Amino acid sequence: MQDKVTPRILPGFMELLPADQILFNDMYDKIRSVYESFGFLPLDTPTIELSEVLLAKAGGETEKQIYRFNKGDNDLSLRFDLTVPLARYVAAHYNDLVFPFKRYHMSKVFRGERPQKGRFREFYQCDIDIIGNEELSILYDAEMPVVIYHVFKKLGIGDFTIRINNRKVLGGFFAAEGLSDKIEEILRVIDKIEKIGKNAVIKELVSIGVPEDKTEGIIDFITIDGTRKEMIEKLRALGIENEVFNTGVDELETVTDAMIMFGMPEENFKIDLSIARGLDYYTGTVYETAINGHPEFGSVCSGGRYDNLTGYYTDKKLPGIGISIGLTRLFSQLRDNGLIAPQKGTMADVLVIPMDKETLPYAVSVANKFREAGIPSDVYYGEKGMKQKMKYAGRSGFPYAAVIGTEEMGNGTLALKDLLGKDGQKTVTIDEAIEILKERKD
């Protein structure tokens, strides 16, 4: 006997059993269908790119996480997000695209982080982005969270709140406070307020050189609360004379007004001035999404407006807006917390079971008729006893079994067995069986 290799995978990689995979794919399909219903075009880019191209912008933490390697003379990297490949794609195919260019991309990205609970090294991102040529209407900033609203509604995973802010509001405020040279650093600190608390934020602000007498004002500012309208009013009432700030407030008002116009309920979103997003390429609107009652999940869907993502590849001005669902992480959080659970264990709605070799041809014709009627069907071909055949049907989780003996074959019927419900077994014609199986689906 040869030595066996233990069949294992790396930590930080998700691999599911079939029932969970069906559940995962169901979520994936729902997200995709909403994205497509808003007209986003599909995109698929290479998993492996030239490091020189992919990492044109990267540095620091990101670069350390990259799966980077040589093959032949090439320095290669696995993509770590879907945003940089989009920028590269748009720059490369500029002449063949129509702008505004709306695309979705739902695929795996790779980050060699130290694995910990809820962190994955290989995970699905489900992105939508809209790229304009020279300009992009601010109304698209409102469409993004509306699409996400429909996604989360369709996923049916409970209440959620999309938090929205605008980098210009923050940047303008800090500039007016005389902190122009520290804006990026300050944003990274205040972004953590929910995680580390008010006092820790003050301490960090001081440590990066913010004067102590300004920290209270900063905290007061980013914790301004109220309804959407009240908050806009409060921001205006501050009387800050900074153009960037006032543009930001106007944008925030326009975007949130439009979200209402687009049909999004007031209860599913909220202006939150502490939302800054860590990434430095955001220039305007920013979003995060929380599952209500589960702050430990963190933001399950984030994004924002960027004015110059393609700057490393082209001189063209191509502003964009994007948002992304980290599906692998979201799935694992929902599953681990019992907020979702497998609904079915089989793709087929029915297992057709011939009692013996003689009834096999008829059994096959029954399965073919089921499939022609749009009912996914499986046939059990193994030469086992009925007990074992039924055990297979039960363990697999088939909703129905269609048992076929000599009698059924003789009179063109089948014994339809309800394996999950309470209908028991009844002898029906093929057409009657189709009706019952179709009804179940509706």
Next chain:
Amino acid sequence: MQDKVTPRILPGFMELLPADQILFNDMYDKIRSVYESFGFLPLDTPTIELSEVLLAKAGGETEKQIYRFNKGDNDLSLRFDLTVPLARYVAAHYNDLVFPFKRYHMSKVFRGERPQKGRFREFYQCDIDIIGNEELSILYDAEMPVVIYHVFKKLGIGDFTIRINNRKVLGGFFAAEGLSDKIEEILRVIDKIEKIGKNAVIKELVSIGVPEDKTEGIIDFITIDGTRKEMIEKLRALGIENEVFNTGVDELETVTDAMIMFGMPEENFKIDLSIARGLDYYTGTVYETAINGHPEFGSVCSGGRYDNLTGYYTDKKLPGIGISIGLTRLFSQLRDNGLIAPQKGTMADVLVIPMDKETLPYAVSVANKFREAGIPSDVYYGEKGMKQKMKYAGRSGFPYAAVIGTEEMGNGTLALKDLLGKDGQKTVTIDEAIEILKERKD
């Protein structure tokens, strides 16, 4: 101005423009829906695996093509097919699976080959496999090509022929010829007969040590022709007294008989004794698929029976049968030869165009109603003139535009413009528009 990085990808990687991507996804979805209609369960395994695990069986040519690299202390590899990950998965999750285990897996695999026309380094494989526990009915060997038959029918890419053979027929024949010690080598040579021709095969057979007086007999054997029934008869009439050979002929007959019983037309398949498949793990039935009239495509769908794929991971006996469509290559061949062409350029069926800011809220409500009725819809939010808005609709390829002015808003109608057909423009109610747009889809 900063230096720009040329936004390029590596040769051997496929990246599509949106209309082609829509076409590709349509093929992907059709394959998936047929696989699911036969009850195959979805599977998704990590792209990156431990080299020790993934390459347990590999060697020679395969190993050279692997994208292999170190990250931290780990020796990692990108998967080069979906079959080895399946073997690893089944061995690892043996206790949680129900056998026969039917799964499909449609995802990218990676092979660092020297790129050439029609060869890709990153490509989609669309696999189905059925794994049995201890045993697996030979009837599943017949189900595989039947599934593929339905796939190719659904793809609608013209006539095709699935060629079927059995390794035992070949192995038994060569054993009876006294060539037992050279079977693997001989199979690799005869597998090339279509590509290199009869004389080149004879030359290669001699070069690997096959006695010259046996080469004619080998060629005669592998070119036996006739109908399915005639070929089985001819094989039996050879009177070869070798158990493996006779088992193989019996299997070939059983499988092809069952394919007919399962509803596959005689014209879509053929016994071909020259089909051997290069891979050494096949032990019985083998398949290749040709697009009629396009021998230059090579086999677009291949597979076979294997008795011991999981042997490197477990002592359990887990025989299986599998078949795989190389979708990226098939797509590129069909597209390059004009056998397929993009059918649409947008995911949305209609672009709703508000003529100005005042009509925007009504335009949005129209789009929302379209989407509620299941019609993917896009709204143009840019503040441009009507001419530019219509140009965007035309260039994008929207089938319809719904133009909304003050008048339409006033009386609850819209101007529906047929952009691809000959219906011109007509003013209709929202419900009428929904009816027209739905009719088009059916």
